Amino acid sequence: MDIVIIGSGNVAAVLGRKFKAAGHAILQVYSRNASAASELAYEWDTESTNYKSLINKKADVYIIAVADSAIDDVAGDLKLPGKVVAHTAASVPREVLRSITEHFGVFYPLQSLRKETHHLPEVPIFFDGSDDFTKRKLESLAHSIAEEQVAEAGHEDRLKLHVAAVLVSNFTNHLYTLAEEYCKKEGLDFRQLLPLIQETALRIKDISPQKAQTGPAIRHDNETIGKHLELLNDYPALKRIYLLLTESIQQAE
Amino acid sequence: MDIVIIGSGNVAAVLGRKFKAAGHAILQVYSRNASAASELAYEWDTESTNYKSLINKKADVYIIAVADSAIDDVAGDLKLPGKVVAHTAASVPREVLRSITEHFGVFYPLQSLRKETHHLPEVPIFFDGSDDFTKRKLESLAHSIAEEQVAEAGHEDRLKLHVAAVLVSNFTNHLYTLAEEYCKKEGLDFRQLLPLIQETALRIKDISPQKAQTGPAIRHDNETIGKHLELLNDYPALKRIYLLLTESIQQAE
Numbered sequence: 001m002d003i004v005i006i007g008s009g010n011v012a013a014v015l016g017r018k019f020k021a022a023g024h025a026i027l028q029v030y031s032r033n034a035s036a037a038s039e040l041a042y043e044w045d046t047e048s049t050n051y052k053s054l055i056n057k058k059a060d061v062y063i064i065a066v067a068d069s070a071i072d073d074v075a076g077d078l079k080l081p082g083k084v085v086a087h088t089a090a091s092v093p094r095e096v097l098r099s100i101t102e103h104f105g106v107f108y109p110l111q112s113l114r115k116e117t118h119h120l121p122e123v124p125i126f127f128d129g130s131d132d133f134t135k136r137k138l139e140s141l142a143h144s145i146a147e148e149q150v151a152e153a154g155h156e157d158r159l160k161l162h163v164a165a166v167l168v169s170n171f172t173n174h175l176y177t178l179a180e181e182y183c184k185k186e187g188l189d190f191r192q193l194l195p196l197i198q199e200t201a202l203r204i205k206d207i208s209p210q211k212a213q214t215g216p217a218i219r220h221d222n223e224t225i226g227k228h229l230e231l232l233n234d235y236p237a238l239k240r241i242y243l244l245l246t247e248s249i250q251q252a253e
Numbered sequence: 254m255d256i257v258i259i260g261s262g263n264v265a266a267v268l269g270r271k272f273k274a275a276g277h278a279i280l281q282v283y284s285r286n287a288s289a290a291s292e293l294a295y296e297w298d299t300e301s302t303n304y305k306s307l308i309n310k311k312a313d314v315y316i317i318a319v320a321d322s323a324i325d326d327v328a329g330d331l332k333l334p335g336k337v338v339a340h341t342a343a344s345v346p347r348e349v350l351r352s353i354t355e356h357f358g359v360f361y362p363l364q365s366l367r368k369e370t371h372h373l374p375e376v377p378i379f380f381d382g383s384d385d386f387t388k389r390k391l392e393s394l395a396h397s398i399a400e401e402q403v404a405e406a407g408h409e410d411r412l413k414l415h416v417a418a419v420l421v422s423n424f425t426n427h428l429y430t431l432a433e434e435y436c437k438k439e440g441l442d443f444r445q446l447l448p449l450i451q452e453t454a455l456r457i458k459d460i461s462p463q464k465a466q467t468g469p470a471i472r473h474d475n476e477t478i479g480k481h482l483e484l485l486n487d488y489p490a491l492k493r494i495y496l497l498l499t500e501s502i503q504q505a506e
Contacts, residue, residue, distance in 0.1 A: 091477050122448035160439050163481045167432040169453045170468030171498045172425040177462040179420040186413050195375035200422045201454035209430040215423030224344050228416045245424045
C-alpha cells in the first residue's frame with residue numbers, strides 16, 4: 001500500500017519501519033517536528049513536510065501517530081475525503097477523525113515502541129473502522145506487519161487492553177525501577193537481576209503466570225516475609241507495595 | 254570437580270545440568286524423593302541414593318539443594334569432615350551446616366529455576382564460605398557455570414538480593430497473573446500481551462528502567478487514569494494496586 005505517516009515520534013518511527021519491512025511505500029512523513037520528520041524521511045528515502053505544507057493526497061492509508069492530546073488538533077486541519085485515516089491511540093475514540101474522511105478508524109499497536117531501539121519488536125495490532133471498507137483495509141495492513149497477532153477491537157476493548165498493558169508493562173517496569181534504586185542504595189549490582197527478569201517474562205510463553213508463581217508469598221513463608229519487611233524499614237513506599245502485593249498473591253490462590 | 258547433589262527438586266535439577274554442561278562429574282544424587290532422584294540420576298548417568306543409604310564420600314563439593322525448611326534436618330544427618338558443603342538458599346545462614354564439616358558455605362543461584370524447562374537459563378551465583386579454601390572452591394565452581402556473573406555475598410547481602418528478586422520476579426509475575434485474569438473475565442486474549450511483556454523485560458538490558466518508564470502515570474495523564482479506574486470498579490483488589498503503583502511512579506520522578 002501507499003502510506004502517509006503523520007507524526008515523527010516513537011510510534012510513527014517503529015510503525016513506519018514495520019511498513020517498509022513489509023514492502024509498503026511511505027509517500028510522506030507529515031509532522032510538526034521538522035527535524036525528526038526529515039530524519040525518518042531520510043531513513044525511508046521519502047519526503048517530509050511540516051503541517052503548513054500540503055499533505056500528499058495519493059496515499060491509500062494515512063496513519064496519525066501523534067500524542068493522544070494532539071490528535072484533535074491534527075484532525076482539525078486535515079481534509080482527506082475518500083481516504084482511509086486511522087490514529088494509533090488506545091484511549092481515543094475513532095470518531096475524533098470524523099471530520100477528515102468517511103473512512104476513519106484506529107490502528108492500535110499493543111507494544112511499547114521506542115525509535116532508538118534497533119531491533120523491530122513483535123507488534124500485535126488492534127484495528128477498528130467506521131465501515132467495512134476501512135476495517136478490511138486496516139486489517140490487511142495489520143496482517144502485513146503483525147501476521148496472526150491481529151484483532152478487531154472497539155473503543156471499550158481497546159481501553160481494557162490498555163489497562164492490561166499498564167499492568168504488565170508500566171507497573172512491572174516500575175518494580176524494576178524500585179529494585180534498581182534499592183540495589184544502588186544497598187551496594188548491590190542490579191544487573192545481576194537481569195537474567196531473572198528475562199526468565200520470568202519468557203517463561204509465561206510456556207506456562208500460565210498463575211502456575212509459574214513462586215516466592216515467599218505463595219509459600220506463606222512468614223519467616224522470610226518478616227525478614228524482608230524488616231529490611232524495608234527505611235523504604236516505606238516500597239514496604240507498602242511489598243505488603244499489598246504479598247497480600248494479593250495470597251488472596252489469588 | 255566431583256560433585257554430590259543432595260536434593261532432587263528444581264534447584265538440584267537445573268544446577269546439576271549446569272554442572273554437567275560445564276564438564277563436572279556428578280557422583281551421586283542423594284535425596285529423600287527416590288523417584289525424582291533416580292530420574293535425575295538416569296539423566297546424568299550416575300547413581301541415586303535415599304537418605305537411609307550411605308553418601309558417596311569421594312566428591313570435592315556437596316551441594317544441598319533442598320527446601321529452606323529442610324536444610325536443618327538434612328544437615329543433622331550428615332558428617333563430611335574435610336569436604337566443601339554448601340546449601341543454595343538465599344535466606345539461610347551458612348552456619349546451619351557447621352556440624353557437617355569445617356568447610357561450609359552457600360552457593361545461591363539468583364534465578365527462578367524449574368526442572369521442566371528445557372533451556373538452561375543464565376544463573377548468576379552468589380557464594381559465601383567459612384574459610385578461604387571453601388570460598389575459592391565455590392567461586393571456581395560458580396565461574397564454571399556462570400562465567401562473570403559471580404560474586405561473594407554474605408548473609409545480609411543475600412537477604413537483600415532476595416528482596417530485590419521478589420520485586421522483579423514474584424511481584425511482576427503476579428501482575429501478569431492479574432492481567433491474565435482480567436483479560437479472561439473481559440473476553441480479551443492475554444497472549445496478545447506477551448510481546449509487550451517480553452519487550453519490557455528485554456529493553457532494560459539497554460536502558461535503565463527509570464528511563465524506560467512510560468504510560469499514563471508518568472505522563473500525569475489523569476483522563477486516562479480516570480477511565481482505567483472506572484473500568485476497575487469490579488476489581489477492588491486490582492484497583493488498589495493500580496492506585497498505589499500509579500502514586501509510586503509519580504513520586505519516583
